[in-house]
């Protein structure tokens with residue numbers, strides 16, 4: 034073997050130690066890292082030392098692929114997708130990287146030979162919770178698929194020092210604990226302390242005409258911070274492509290303001306450092322709720338400015354000075370409006386800093402950006418008060434005015450005299466308090482706009498972006514979300530993965546449509562028995578976890594009915610609780626009633642400032658307490674709230690579900706992705722016609738899906754006629770009894786006040802129409818229980834669900850983005866014969 038060690042390099046490593054994949058090599062590399070990176074010998078090493086030694090062993094194999102990918106892209110000047118997202122909810126890296134490297138079994142064996150258990154080491158990893166829920170997790174699935182499809186891509190975001198809080202449950206209430214995910218170091222990132230970019234805030238602008246007669250604007254900021262890059266490789270599944278996730282951390286330009294220091298203002302000097310670092314301290318823990326805080330706008334601008342400056346830097350690296358082809362090198366996807374400020378920032382960089390004429394800059398900008406909308410909820414649509422915006426980003430406000438002026442001029446040509454339309458389309462909301470509407474900025478500045486499920490994309494065109502649709506219908510399309518089968522099947526459900534692969538080979542992991550080959554097996558009794566036994570094993574493991582974690586015993590033979598997602602009134606966790614209380618009431622009425630044993634499992638975090646959501650958590654726990662203690666239910670009903678729902682817990686929960694609860698009010702859940710993970714893992718769905726449920730039902734067949742509830746149109750009609758929830762409550766004796774039981778203090782130790790806000794909301798307003806859907810939900814549930822009693826039938830439906838879920842792979846979604854919006858091609862990465870690249 035030729036030596037790969039560069040001349041003069043004083044190392045005793047051989048190529049194999051860094052890149053080799055045999056069990057023997059992995060074992061040696063692992064011990065080596067324990068020794069030389071962790072500085073430990075086995076007798077004193079902690080589990081975390083072992084975890085880190087293994088992580089570095091795996092990272093070496095990643096870096097080989099990553100550096101080769103980067104070099105190939107650079108050499109070939111590949112067109113690159115940039116995915117801008119304020120959130121990347123990655124979940125733990127180690128297991129996923131082992132799967133994608135194809136090294137899971139080898140490493141498991143290497144650890145076994147070392148006397149260690151891989152599963153225990155995997156459990157050591159603190160998950161990087163840099164996101165709230167679906168939106169951030171979608172970004173992570175898309176990064177996985179981009180790499181797997183060998184598409185050159187960079188993810189740009191924020192390296193929050195504290196990610197989403199950890200949730201503890203005390204006395205039934207949510208308590209938030211700061212997420213110190215970086216406490217023990219992060220072996221998956223490579224800090225780039227030399228890759229720093231300045232970001233300006235505040236101050237004022239002035240203009241002048243330069244000696245060539247050009248109008249120029251100078252922005253004199255009040256504050257400058259710098260963004261430092263932290264790079265994480267994102268490896269594709271069994272390919273050599275490893276893409277870059279570049280997250281930015283804010284720091285002070287100078288650690289000390291020496292002038293202030295010298296004048297004795299020591300605290301003032303340190304303060305500036307703290308203020309700068311605050312920008313990337315913590316993730317805002319609100320899902321679908323804008324808070325309008327200045328620091329949030331700073332975060333958004335901070336990472337967008339870093340990302341765009343970085344792209345320009347990369348563009349220029351290839352020797353091109355003139356930015357006229359920027360949009361040919363990069364295509365930028367805006368993950369919701371959080372990065373929408375990029376539109377104004379790219380204009381500023383091109384016009385002010387690179388002296389490009391406005392028209393040309395605008396052309397490039399619009400060809401560069403595309404915008405994904407993730408919500409129709411009015412409280413989630415970002416708008417910034419004009420004065421806040423102007424004081425933080427004075428130059429951007431001017432640029433936005435100019436974009437808006439030109440845009441409205443065009444609209445005027447098309448719709449002369451239609452002032453109402455102008456008012457509705459304007460980027461500036463002039464009604465009452467004046468605001469910058471970020472969705473409008475994104476829509477005007479992008480060449481493509483998409484929703485995330487068919488229904489949502491349609492509603493988008495009819496409601497929030499209706500006027501934009503009428504103006505430029507060609508910009509609009511739908512891109513139904515997807516999830517990666519690598520994390521959400523291969524890693525989290527090895528039993529089902531093995532069973533499927535035995536029958537149809539392993540192609541389905543990359544081509545999820547291949548699952549269709551399972552269809553004939555739905556009628557195969559032996560296969561169905563194996564299928565059920567895998568599910569049962571997964572349920573047993575979850576039951577064990579529940580026992581260990583919260584001390585409640587649940588029966589793995591009972592129907593596991595699961596509702597995990599962020600807590601939000603529109604997601605209607607409390608509707609499920611009404612159903613649970615209904616069952617409980619039935620058992621109290623007829624203590625000897627024969628009923629399918631059921632376990633209801635809930636999980637999810639509430640935004641810390643969202644009172645109703647927190648009350649719903651308390652409600653679930655209070656109902657669980659009473660029911661689990663009541664001897665009358667015996668083993669027929671159990672209710673569990675799993676604390677701290679996150680990616681890691683999701684990996685345990687989805688494979689163990691019999692029934693997936695997707696019960697949002699129709700028209701409110703843009704897509705959902707948990708619904709896909711459940712169905713892919715063989716759960717049947719009880720759901721409304723909302724978000725991607727509609728398409729899941731279509732794909733798996735209406736007969737394999739439990740549908741209930743009002744449709745969007747029916748709800749509209751209900752509301753038009755004046756929705757009177759109390760009529761529903763009074764019209765259904767059981768529903769009334771359930772509500773009365775809650776009001777009586779039955780679940781709150783006699784306290785009649787505790788849940789009053791919840792019940793009163795339902796009686797009086799019921800914005801999300803729980804009461805209107807209650808009966809249909811309860812009836813539908815009866816059908817679920819009937820089918821569940823026929824285990825053979827249930828298994829058949831479960832197999833058919835999985836067989837028909839191929840569409841919901843994030844690979845399919847990314848292919849659609851590539852074809853319709855990004856126009857990018859795959860680039861093959863070939864590993865060189867030697868590990869170090871010298872050419």
Ligand code: GLG
Pocket residue numbers: 166167168169171320321407408485514702703704705706724
């Ligand atoms: C949003 C929506 C979800 C959607 C997700 C990803 O609420 O329905 O699945 O984005 O598009 N804020 C979210 O999580």
